[in-house]
Amino acid sequence: QVQLVESGGGLVQPGGSLRLSCVFSGGYFANYDVAWFRQAQGPQRYFVARITSDGVPNYADSLKGRFTISRDNAKNTTYLQMNRLTPEDTAVYYCRAERSIYYYWGQGTQVTVSS
Secondary structure (H helix, E strand, C coil): CEEEEECCEEECCCCCCCEEEEEEEEHHHHHHEEEEEECCCCCCEEEEECCCCCEEECCHHHHHEEEEEEEEEEHCCEEEEEECCHHHHEEEEEEEEEEEEEEEECCCEEEECCC
């Protein structure tokens, strides 16, 4: 069974940076696209970024230039580098592995941007 474990969240001051990690297990990682979503107040999760199995990234328009998604297939890990953070980036960040009609979510990691 595919499992995802996020880490790297925490408390950071405005203008700071964090790098989130998402470790994949239970399948062949290189076959999966991986996306990051975030959820602030309320039930809606919003798309942040995705990297395809071929390594092609794409981003939510509002986050381009500040966030960078990458993957290391040797480590079964996807990263989300977040720079110039603002309080509006405060949320629980989730990664999701995607292949065809199958989606698998991690448990999330909290990011809080506050002085």
